[in-house]
Amino acid sequence: MKLEYKSYQQDLELGREIGIFQYLELFNIDVPILPYKVLDHLGKTHAQKFYQELNLLNKAIPNLEKIMNLSKELPNLDWVLPMIEQKTINQAGLLSLYYFLKKNIELIEIESFSKKEIPSLQKLTDQIDIYLDARKGCLKSDTKIDQLKKQIQDLESSIDELSKRYENEIFNDTNLKMIYPWPKEISPDHSALEKIKKSSLLKTVKNNDHQLIEYIPPKYLTEEIAKKEKMEKIISSYYQQIISKLNMAIFKKQKIITLKYEERVKLTYQYILLFCMKKHKLILPEISKTLRFEVAEGILPAIQNKREKQYVPLNINLNKGSNVLFGANMAGKTSVLKTIYFLSFLVSLGLPVPAKKLITSIPSNVKIHLKSSGTIASNLSSFGEELDFFSKDFTAGSVVLVDELFQTTNPLAGKDLSTIFLKYFNHKNVLFFCTTQYPEIIKIKNLNLYKMKDVNQNIFNSINTLSDLLNNMPFKVEKVSGDKTYIAKEGTMALLIARHFIKNENIKQSISKKIKG
Amino acid sequence: MKKLHTICFIGSDKNAGKTTAFNFVYAKLGIKKINTVLLSIGVNGEDFDSLENHIKPKIVVKKGDYFVTEQNRLKELDGLYDIVKIFSPPNFKKIYVLSCTHGNLPVVLEGPNEKEEILKIKEFIGSYFDQANILLDGSIDRQFIASEEISDEFYFSLLITQRLEQIKKIKNLIRPLTYDVVIPQIKSFIKKISSDRYKTIIFDESLNIIYKGLEISFLDKNLLIKLKENAAKKIYIYLNGALTNHLWEILSPFKNLTLILDSFTQEMISNIPQFKDDTIKKLLLNKVKLSGIFLREETSKKSDIFLPENVPVYNLFREEALDEVRI
Secondary structure, eight states, X not given: OEEEOTTOOSOHHHHHHTTHHHHHGGGOOOOTTOSEEEOOOOOHHHHHHHHHHHHHHHHHOSOHHHHHHHHHTOOOOTTTHHHHHTXXXXXXXHHHHHHHHHHHHHHHHHSSSOOTTHHHHHHHHHHHHHHEETTTTEEOOOHHHHHHHHHHHHHHHHHHHHHHHHHHHHHHHHSOOOOTTOOEEEOTTOTTHHHHHHOSSEEEEEETTEEEEEEOOOHHHHHHHHHHHHXXXXXXXXXXXXXXXXXXXXXXXXXXXHHHHHHHHHHHHHHHHHHHHHHTTOBOOEEOSSSEEXXXXXXXXXXXXXXXGGOOOEEEEEESEEEEEEOOTTSSHXXXXXXXXXXXXXXXXXXXXXXXXXXXXXXXOEEEEOOOSOBTTTTBOHHHHHHHHHHSOOOTTOEEEESSTTTTSOHHHHHHHHHHHHHXXXXXXXXXXXXXXXXXXXXXXXXXXXXXXXXXXXXXXXOOSHHHHHHHOOOOEEEEOSOSHHHHHHHHHHHHHHHHHOOOHHHHHHHHHHHHO | OOSEEEEEEEESSTTSSHHHHHHHHHHHHTTSOSEEEEEESEEEOOSEETTTTEEOOOOEEOTTOEEEEEGGGGTTOTTSEEEEEEEOTXXXXXXXXXXXXXXXXXXXXXXXXXXXXXXXXXXXXXXXXXXXXXXXXXXXXXXXXXXXXXXXXXXXEEEEOSOHHHHHHHHHHHGGGGSEEOOHHHHHHHHHHOOTTOSEEXXXXXXXXXXXXXXXXXXXXXXXXXXXXXXXXXXXXEEOSOEEHHHHHHHTTXXXXXXXXXXXXXXXXXXOHHHHHOOSXXXXXXXXXXXXXXXXXXXXXXXXXXXXXXXXXXXXXXSOOOTTOOO
């Protein structure tokens, strides 16, 4: 199975960067019954039901590995179902249907669901069994047909002999060595041409600058060939009758076959999700009816793969309304947003997620705006892009993520716009989460405030490069109250970082004076 | 002998007599007692030739032999064959069936057009049989037929006419057979660094990669830049795409260049003056084992086509019939 998300329109580059397509590849398993699955947002009700079913299935399966192995043997019937409907099933379609029914019964027997359909499916399998030798992949024949087949073989030998007789007669008549029915051409000045023209065994047709010789096979040969063709017709008609009989019987069960097949495809998809979930140590989210997002050790694999052992999973608890994240530069604020986007996006598609625990509502929509310097493609400045992002209404239940809220314009306007938007979203039925550098935001009442944990200031004695700094960043989110002290500290942290890495001594001294206050 | 041996048939044009050649070799092989599988790239064995308005020779699969075809081609033949394997999605775009005939059976062969699908079928055949000959009705349009993974030996069917376009096709098919094959060291290097994505790869004598081009070669502006930058050096260019007139015009001024063609089916150049000079050395990545050439002559006039030496040439339409070969 290959998972595809075709309507990924938000930002293809972002999708690649955060590894959505790579994540979907975790679920690639070669299962003929489900070669592709096109994902789409499930919608709140559907997603809730889907996760509920997955949870129940997860608890109910006795042996997932065995079930997966059997599921891999289920043939694809997408091409057979229309044949059943049109009563045109052929030998190959019949064999595939037979194997599907057999494997499906095997699966039902080890599954913990109702087994009441087994007799009906078994009856159809038995009916096919009468005419189909599944082991050999052929239709069964009776003694009469076997005899006819033997007679055809004898006739073929006879036709071969008679062909040789005909060829000898041609040679005697025209001096031309021919092998019936191989084609032959001769030049117009060929010595045998006159004889051929007079012969009753051959004729010539002009073809470009040569003569094409055509056969006039004698009656003894054509009669034998006709005899063989007649027998072939009897055999063919015999098998067509069997096929026709089977088509009628199968057509009567069309509804149940289609239903069982669709159910099996759906179940197979769920088994694949659960199988891969266990294989890659993923989890199913707990679905909350109220708008929230609480994750323990949430992972963004694209970053985890880069940072390997130094990767710090995300722990955060967001609620309905406006949620704000402060933090020093390079502290990992954007990665937090991307992780939440990634996990929420997976939930909206009904997939297992990489985390230890995730309690979340089903987002009606997941939107993210990351800081940019504008794009030529959109013909907008970075401020224009941000306004464009907010110009669309967010449906109730949306998860809206914004990096560096309104830092795309001058700080005074940016601060005012941020305040207006945060106040607005704080009373809306959306989960709004942004990062910001505006300390004034803290004055807004009832905001959920978070900050990135600061780096230990002592590390400046032991680090030389920005990469060293990154390696020492705690990358942890802390919930904070409305007091302003940590905002001041955060400003100091940016000064400390700048002082440590800037080489110019004059600037260093000025920064030091500023830090001392 | 290898477990699987694939004999590939290529026609220079429509009505070059490929099916007749196919039947001839198939009939000769029938004497040997090795499993035989008939496979086609795309469709072959259709009864009627709409181009020339006449009935074409059929492929009749002999009793006990195997064939692969698209399931719709088996309508009306139910009961006359055993199904060994059904090849279905996701690895295949259509449904193909590997079957064994109960008796002699005229079948329209239709196989996949993609290399990966042909390889999957070969992989199964290799696992199913201890030993087998595969007769592959190839298509000249499919460059991958020349790959060692696909074909072990070839038969060409050539349509000899007075029409320049047909003569050009034959020359393009025959000419690369005179090229030397790259030394094993370069061959393994190319195999290591190449993939279907890369249309051109430039490297030097010390096997340092200079350039890997993703774009179609003659549209690739960076290719020309890299060639100019390295014009003084002895360099190789591996080409995984058609060698067209336009590309040849780009490449031919670089005298220190050695051109390596992935397949002998790549040359699509007309007789342009630069080509006649033939200043650039050309090599083939894979050795081509050509076992026979079948001619279908529409004209008796002599042409300037030089057929390779030491390769048997047959004219089944004009020569004396061979006793041991019956359809």
